[in-house]
Amino acid sequence: MSSPLNPPSYSDIADAAERLAGHAVRTPLLRNDVLDERTGARVFVKAECLQRTGSFKFRGAFNRISRMNADEKTRGVMAYSSGNHAQGVAAAARINGTTAKILMPADAPRSKVEGVKFWGGEVVEYDRGTQNREEMGRAIAEAEGRVLVPPYEDPFIIAGQGTAALEASEQMAEAGAVPDVVICPAGGGGLIAGTGLAMLHHHPAARVWAAEPVGFDDFRRSLASGRREINERLTGSVCDAIITPTPGELTWSINSGQLAGGAAVSDDEALAAVAFAWRHLKIVVEPGGAVALAAVLTGRVETRGKTVCVIASGGNVDRAMFARALESL
Structure with a gap:
């Protein structure tokens, strides 16, 4: 990468994986019978909430x-x-x-x-x-x-985040599965940019979807309009981890060409996904990290009959917020 403004490539993600070996956790790819039954799909959940410091970051x-x-x-x-x-x-x-x-x-x-x-x-x-x-x-x-060290507008950051999806692709191959649909939380767009680069390299027919909170669905709206849209608000969602004003310039240059679309979920739907993950997957996920799972559970992204990879991106949730989520059970 000759310039910090140049987007990373798949080879940069592979290089990042070598650099992270022995430092990052190879997080599990989870399956659950209840999840498959409820969605009518074969769903794999990449549990980045179990990553070092509690998220893919x-x-x-x-x-x-x-x-x-x-x-x-x-x-x-x-x-x-x-x-x-x-x-x-x-x-x-x-x-x-x-x-x-x-x-x-x-x-x-x-x-x-x-x-x-x-x-x-x-x-x-x-x-x-x-x-x-x-x-x-x-x-x-x-x-x-x-x-x-910005949160997403940096090629080394994007390449590092992409190693989560590279691992998920490898783990799905070990299970004999090929993803039809990949759903990933989107804030500034670093994780989903790296996810798309990694997944589409190995599975070019896969469709990669962004999941966001209602009212902060700038990627969904940007994909529809063809230009970077700005959210009207900067606060006001339980999904604090993925509230950003607009897609990053660098991340948009990548995501605009590789995403199939975006799905927006409500706070209540995100909290219900947190509760589902606790009850059935036995993991703690924060609301912003659960929006991709929420998009599957609510049918915001059509997955019936498909093989699906969901990124559960983080698990740093306060006790009060987690208790609020469990009240939905």
Whole structure:
């Protein structure tokens, strides 16, 4: 990759997988009879909620930070995140011998803030409704000489996230399965960009769908219009992990050409998927990480009679939110 603005390729994902070996968890690909019966499909769930730091974000953060030189590590990294990227960056920074300062929204789940602090990250709060985290992050990085590690607008980040789907493809092959449909949560678009690159390399006939919260379905609307759409609101969903203003410029350049469409699910549907995952898959998934599962359970994406891969992207949920989800049972 000659420029940070160049989109990654499949070979970059394969390279990231080698770099992550021994550091990232090869998370399980789960099956469940109740899920198959309810959907009429053969569904495989990639449990990235069991990844190091509780989400796929560790993959991209480690792939990016592990490539820093000695001088850059001395200066440290700067990031902005609602919580999962924050934890991934904090962990990757510590493992690679550098420091991390991270902008997090004041309403971020306490579990995510505590996760960042566990790894030694310094948290700076901002108001996601009135302040621009990108501008604030760049200003701090420039003032302190830190290396900016964005949540999705970076080819090394995207390539690292794509290793989750590369693993899922390998695991499905081990089970003798070929995916017809792949459904992935979409915020800024880094995970789904890497997912599409990895899956379509091995399974070019597969259809990759974005799953998002209602009211924050900028990818769904962008795919329909052919241009990057902007969400009207910046807050107001239980799916805090995937609330972003608009698809990233770099991620849109990839996703606009490889996604079949988008599906929007309500907060109640996301919470019901959290409860389903706990009851039947025996995993803890946060609402934003459960939207792809919700899209299958609600039929927002047609999957009957098909082989489906669902990405459960994160499990960092506060106790009160998890209790609220279980009330739907």
